[in-house]
Amino acid sequence: MKSKVFFVGPDVGGVSTLFDALDTSFIKPKSTICVKLHWGEKGNKYFVSPSFVARIVEKIREKGARAFLTDTTTLYHGQRRNGVDSIILAHEHGFSYETVGAPVVIGDGILGMDTVDYRVNLKHFKSVRLASVLSNADGFVVVSHFKGHVGLGVGGALKNISMGFASRSQKQAMHADVEPRFVSPDRCTGCGVCVRNCPTGSIKIEGGKAKFDYSSCIGCGECIALCPESALRILWETDAEAFQEKVAETASVVYNVIRGRVIFFNFLLSVMPFCDCMPKDGEPIVPDIGILASSDPVALDWASAELVNSGSAGTDRISAANPGIPWWIHIEYAEKLGVGTRDYEIIELEGKIGRGYRLQRDRAWSPRTEIS
Numbered sequence: 001m002k003s004k005v006f007f008v009g010p011d012v013g014g015v016s017t018l019f020d021a022l023d024t025s026f027i028k029p030k031s032t033i034c035v036k037l038h039w040g041e042k043g044n045k046y047f048v049s050p051s052f053v054a055r056i057v058e059k060i061r062e063k064g065a066r067a068f069l070t071d072t073t074t075l076y077h078g079q080r081r082n083g084v085d086s087i088i089l090a091h092e093h094g095f096s097y098e099t100v101g102a103p104v105v106i107g108d109g110i111l112g113m114d115t116v117d118y119r120v121n122l123k124h125f126k127s128v129r130l131a132s133v134l135s136n137a138d139g140f141v142v143v144s145h146f147k148g149h150v151g152l153g154v155g156g157a158l159k160n161i162s163m164g165f166a167s168r169s170q171k172q173a174m175h176a177d178v179e180p181r182f183v184s185p186d187r188c189t190g191c192g193v194c195v196r197n198c199p200t201g202s203i204k205i206e207g208g209k210a211k212f213d214y215s216s217c218i219g220c221g222e223c224i225a226l227c228p229e230s231a232l233r234i235l236w237e238t239d240a241e242a243f244q245e246k247v248a249e250t251a252s253v254v255y256n257v258i259r260g261r262v263i264f265f266n267f268l269l270s271v272m273p274f275c276d277c278m279p280k281d282g283e284p285i286v287p288d289i290g291i292l293a294s295s296d297p298v299a300l301d302w303a304s305a306e307l308v309n310s311g312s313a314g315t316d317r318i319s320a321a322n323p324g325i326p327w328w329i330h331i332e333y334a335e336k337l338g339v340g341t342r343d344y345e346i347i348e349l350e351g352k353i354g355r356g357y358r359l360q361r362d363r364a365w366s367p368r369t370e371i372s
């Protein structure tokens with residue numbers, strides 16, 4: 001059976017329309033609903049606007065439930081590495097009780113230590129450690145900014161529930177295969193940006209060049225993302241597929257915990273080539289498209305990717321933004337793990353998918369796709 005994916009244009013009012021179209025029967029009076037989002041790293045300005053989140057909170061409260069906003073602590077240096085600084089950043093970015101109508105709660109605690117271990121039997125993981133907030137809320141609304149990602153190729157609902165609900169140790173386990181290597185040592189100027197931003201102190205400058213200690217590297221990709229000379233490249237040829245699969249496996253465990261009491265929103269606005277963890281400016285891959293929502297995160301991410309890649313047959317704009325990353329694998333693998341289906345129907349509720357964005361079922365940009 002096809003999954004339903006609903007579409008509205010990029011207006012705050014459309015959020016209410018989407019909310020009303022979804023099955024929100026799990027949001028009962030006096031229940032506690034977790035709104036999972038990413039309020040953007042310090043210096044990033046492309047995250048989902050608080051005005052959209054405020055409307056979602058309003059809809060939750062209309063049903064007599066209480067809402068709170070959440071995200072988890074990060075592996076890398078930045079203002080979201082501990083809970084206190086992260087809450088301050090959320091407020092600085094406009095996410096406070098006064099502006100949104102819900103308090104901010106850190107999903108894995110102030111120090112990132114409030115976690116729960118789930119025993120599983122998956123290809124990469126026998127246990128998955130997740131933020132305790134998953135066990136403590138009655139329902140979930142997952143709000144994702146759909147955009148590119150340096151490691152995963154694209155970040156939507158699946159990435160949000162995977163990395164976004166993972167404990168720090170689980171984040172490390174997912175990243176562990178990623179190793180920074182030089183594209184060419186000649187490009188390295190020895191500027192030290194990577195040294196200053198490495199969360200594990202795994203880099204030093206020797207002979208005017210960066211030198212990496214792979215025994216302590218957690219594969220966070222921070223050095224790769226921040227190198228001003230683009231001197232570093234991940235060895236995707238050997239580890240890209242495993243990383244994609246690990247993200248999908250973690251997402252599947254999260255989804256199995258919250259299945260039947262979750263809805264997902266993907267915002268295809270300011271679709272940047274990099275994720276909201278990146279404190280930098282850039283140009284979007286495509287002009288604003290609109291907002292999608294579904295109860296199926298696989299269908300939602302696949303529809304979002306198709307829309308970004310539509311308009312010109314055979315164009316894979318997602319790969320063009322982050323070359324060499326087989327981004328579709330984590331969505332396909334999540335489908336194989338039973339999280340959802342890529343077979344969807346899109347329902348335009350308010351506004352039309354416009355400006356040349358038309359779904360193209362040829363999927364010439366995705367050679368591994370099997371659905372026609």
Ligand code: SF4
Nearest residue numbers: 188189191192194227
């Ligand atoms: S940030 Fe890039 S250029 Fe600067 S020292 Fe590190 S690898 Fe070299």
Ligand code: SF4
Nearest residue numbers: 198217218220221223
């Ligand atoms: S060396 Fe690079 S990838 Fe490894 S932990 Fe440090 S910043 Fe992260």
